[in-house]
Amino acid sequence: MKNILRTLVALADIALILWLIYVAFDDGLDDSMEVLVFISILLLTFFNFYFIVTRGEPSDWLSLFFKRKALEEQRKIENLDPRN
Numbered sequence: 001m002k003n004i005l006r007t008l009v010a011l012a013d014i015a016l017i018l019w020l021i022y023v024a025f026d027d028g029l030d031d032s033m034e035v036l037v038f039i040s041i042l043l044l045t046f047f048n049f050y051f052i053v054t055r056g057e058p059s060d061w062l063s064l065f066f067k068r069k070a071l072e073e074q075r076k077i078e079n080l081d082p083r084n
Contacts, residue, residue: 003061006052013049017042 020042029035053066 010049010052013045013052016045017049020045 020038024038029038
């Protein structure tokens with residue numbers, strides 16, 4: 001149940017980000033306060049998504065995907081290291 005909720009929140013975050021981008025380009029941001037609110041909501045959504053993805057259980061598919069990507073990058077770095 002916890003993984004389902006995390007996935008739903010991640011999808012909601014992605015939908016919110018896409019909607020914010022649509023609003024910004026469709027209506028435009030006229031006032032400086034609108035820009036401040038827009039950037040604040042966008043940053044909070046990105047941080048929320050980041051914490052959802054990185055704070056997952058090891059069995060969560062999203063966390064496993066990012067862990068695999070991190071390990072692949074670590075392996076590339078180790079292969080490029082001249083000391084090995």
